[in-house]
Amino acid sequence: MPLALRHALTLSAAALVSALPVLDARAWSLSIASASRRVFLHVGDGTLNGGNGTINRVEVTVPANQLGNGVPLAMTSNSSQSRSLYGDNYLTCPDPANQVMIGASYRRNNNGAPATAILSVTAPAVLTNASGDTIPFSEISWTVSAAGSPNPNVIRASTFTTGTQTLATVPANTYIENCHSFRYANSAIRAAGTYNGRVTYTLSNP
Known part of the structure; x- marks a missing residue:
């Protein structure tokens, strides 16, 4: 029987934040x-008992004098x-106003279940936006980090593309x-307005 969990995240870019330093690509694998x-x-915000229904938001406001100048802007959360x-309740993401924590696990106790999720x-x-103007989702990318981790990246950094992307295989x-x-590429001048879009993270075990 297939297993799957889904969580959503809303991203927005207001066309109307200077870039933050990028941390080393590290992650925990335990x-x-x-x-x-x-x-x-x-x-993002969640609980161990199945989640709290929260859909977190990531956003950036582009200053008028920086519109479309090609300098990526950090998005806040x-x-x-x-x-x-x-x-042990480790402080993995010390700056949640500029980070979104993502975690996933897969358990099994027999060899008949699939080996990975x-x-x-x-x-x-x-x-x-409200006027029907659009921004390609490929304008938004992300870097990854995890404070204190000695391990290489296990959930990859990338840029959004239309459709579904695999981020990690969980043994x-x-x-x-x-x-x-998250970062907004700011590669073109856009019409004024708040642009909204929602991405969905899924952990599945066929």
């Missing part, structure tokens, strides 16, 4: 005890999640976690 087959996913939901993100083609009895910092 072994966890085997158990009956299950998947766990959190994006309304997430407050800074500490890991797994293990897949973490992916699905994005529409464009962000849209059985493993928990992975890192922080995403």
